[in-house]
Structures are given as C-alpha cells and as structure tokens.
Amino acid sequence: MKGKVLLDIGAAEAVFTLDTIDLIEHAYVFECDEAWLEALIAKLAPWAHKVTFVNKYVSDKDDKENVTLDTYFSGKSADHLFLKMDIEGYEQKALKGAERLLSQVPDISGSVCVYHTREAETEIRSFLEDHHFRTRLTPGYLYFENELRRGVIRFAR
Secondary structure, three states: OOOOEEEEEOOOOOHHHHHHOOOOOEEEEEOOOHHHHHHHHHHOHHHHHHEEEEOOEEOOOOOOOEEOHHHHOOOOOOOOEEEEEOOOOOHHHHHHOOHHHHHHOOOEEEEEEOOOOOOHHHHHHHHHHHOOOEEEEOOOOEEEOOEEEOOEEEEEO
C-alpha cells in the first residue's frame, strides 16, 4: 500500500482507509449513504489534505446519483491505484464502469468483495482475468444467505 492512491469504494466506517492512511498518498472515499458521510468527514479530518469524499454510487452509468470510475478519473492522475470495493452486490457494475481504468493503468491492484451474490465470485474473477490480472481468493469462507461463500478476491498485474 505504500505510495498507492486508495479508492475506498463503499467506505462505510472507513476502517480500511484509516488502517492505511499513513501509507497511502491519497484516498478517494466513495460513500453514498448520507448517514455515514458526516461521521466520515469528522473521523478523517486530521488527514483532510489527503482525502477526497465522493458522495455517489460507483456504477456502470453516469447520472445525478451514479458515477463510473472511468468518468471520475477522466483527466485526473490515475497512477498507483488500489481499489477496495465492498458495495453490497454492485461490484460487477462498478468494475464494468472501470474498464478503461483497469485496461490503461499499469500499476493497479485491489480487493473486491465477492460474497454478496452467488455468481459474484465466478463473474468477478473472470472479468479481472479477462483484463489480464492475476487473481487470488482469500482463504476461508463466509456464511451468507444460508450458504458458504468466498469473501474477497485480490487482483494485481
């Protein structure tokens, strides 16, 4: 994580951002839930100079409530990225909206939750491997919706 730009997509309490804040260059905290936003801003205030809050859903479309990562980072520096994505089953849509970013940024890696839907593990792994990433599932399983599922897939070039 040292020197990376973190995209904390689905930040909730921003635990991941807080755990890495002293290592990273900058954090983009994507959280669309207004209930979390005020607390997040207060919690990350000591690092305000290196945190950008984005109050939109990350998706495969752009409108008033949604943004694609491709659109958001169009014209912005997008080097040394680490994506942390936990967005309640919308991970596939968010990845689809990041195809250009995933294809063009050479130093990009991340971790994506794959337990929210039954097909997420297979679909996300296939998508990432089609974009020339190595993938690795974290060990163990989660008990979710009355079945055991893998939790997180990690990816890197």
